[in-house]
Amino acid sequence: MRNGRRLVEFRSHYKGRDILRDSGSFCVGQYKEAESWAVVAKHQRRTSRPSPRLKNGRHRDFHRIEKISFRKMNLPQEHKIKEHCQKVPVARSNDGQCCSSGHSCWTRGCRALSKQDPSAMLSESTNKLGLSLYHTMVNDASLKSQNVLFSPVVLASSLGVMSLGARQNTASQVKSLLNVPLHEEKLHMSFSELLGDVSNEAARNTTWKIGSRLYGPAWAKISKDFAEKSKKHYGHDHNNINFRDKRSALQEINKWAAENTGGKLPEITTDLPAAEGAMFVNTMYFKPHWGEAFSHTMVDKRGFLMSRTRTVSVPMMHRTGFYPYYEDEANQLQIVEMPLGQKQTSLLVIMPFHVEPLERLEKMLTAEHLRQWSKKLKEVAVAVSLPKIDLDIKHELQKHLQQLGLVEAVDKSKADFSGITGKKDLHVSNFLHATAFELNTGGNPFDETVFGREELRSPMLFYADHPFIFLVKDKNTDSILLIGRILKPNGDGRHDEL
Secondary structure (H helix, E strand, C coil): CCCCCEEEEEEECHHHCEEEEECCCCCCCCCCCCCEEEEEEECCCCCCCCCCECCCCCECCCCEEEEECCCCCCCCCCHHHHHHHCCCCCCEECCCCECCCCCCCCCCCEECCCCCCHHHHHHHHHHHHHHHHHHHHHCCHHHCCCCEEECHHHHHHHHHHHHHHCCHHHHHHHHHHHCCCCCHHHHHHHHHHHHHHHCCHHHHCCEEEEEEEEEEECCCCCCHHHHHHHHHHHCCEEEEECCCCHHHHHHHHHHHHHHHCCCCCCCCCCCCCCCCCEEEEEEEEEECCECCCCCCCCEEEEEEECCCCEEEEEEEEEEEEEEEEEEECCCCEEEEEEEECCCCEEEEEEEECCCCCCHHHHHHCCHHHHHHHHHHCEEEEEEEEEECEEEEEEEECHHHHHHCCCCHHHCCCCCCCHHHHCCCCCCEEEEEEEEEEEECCCECCCCHHHCCCHHHHCCEEEECCCCEEEEEEECCCCCEEEEEEECCCCCEEEEECC
């Protein structure tokens, strides 16, 4: 605009709040009792010298100021403003916490997320997908007594690849499951940026090797356009394989998985589906380095109570430090958050006070509860004991994704992946997700400045000797990188208690 941009300044006497917002990215919300007024100003850009700025970077040399009311704007104070609010995403503060669902935040230190903030939209959608899939999986009778672990981000990226080749109603179901309100090109670019960021081992000082591959039947001709786009945005490989030669096909898939994870996943499958279709495979090796290391001298053998009657002996790591911590007495649970690597990621462990099945906690595992718990975390002295973990966990997800709405993609008679082969001759026969996960003592040097502090003499206790839920979260985007539960860590001497 030649005359510069319009600025709208809203001042509210509601709880003393006062903030400046660009027009088009503000939200009055539902402050019915607020005495609000607006100043609409046109700023004339000057080319001769920079304009004076306020602390928040806004121009202040307005050449025209006009006080107006909501009535003059023809905005009924409840209806029209609500309608505008629906167009504004949730505001997010500088520490990553949501300020108010559905409304931009008026408190200092928060920024309004505009429609052009794809990372926030992608994060919110992948988190919802991850939580929905987690609930679907833990309610599966075949997984009732099993460890669960998967990456919502990696899973969603494979659905992004799928959306590149899906057409018609198949494409609609894939996009509905992803539920990211972005144009297609922006969606793929956002996935590319997120995957590149979270898997940057040098910047994060955390090992996370991600491999994704589409195995197509030997007869399937994968289009050049699909292959190039999926490689460009997702780093997704493709390979044709003869599924009828079962032994050879299994060897090839397992060999690729082992190579991609440095030998941590030597065998991700021992069987192949009867139907000859496309096979999506995700492999990951995740080994976090602690923000502050555990001492190798503070590791000993302890009993892990799988239930009230079954115990397994595991190496248990111990350390005392200052961590964000919360105890929910009403719901009988405790939470600790432990920084990883360069503190761009963290491990959030959620555990019941006592040994019990995790169903009760799992029902509470929602986006809203996670937000509430995160706000209540306070940094205090905590004596943490965690089992060493060295697990490889594999899941076939096609059944669970089908329950979430991905119906046509796995139906041979209805699937339309003509964007992959040019014909309606391909369906998804398997969706394999395998993760090697390690927790040990390694990490950054201790913070010696905390030694001798009085709080360390009487720390809170977080003794993880029974099943727990955990999440690995990205601090920059608030994305859930991994979500899982530990019911039975690797150990020896498993026995029944009398």
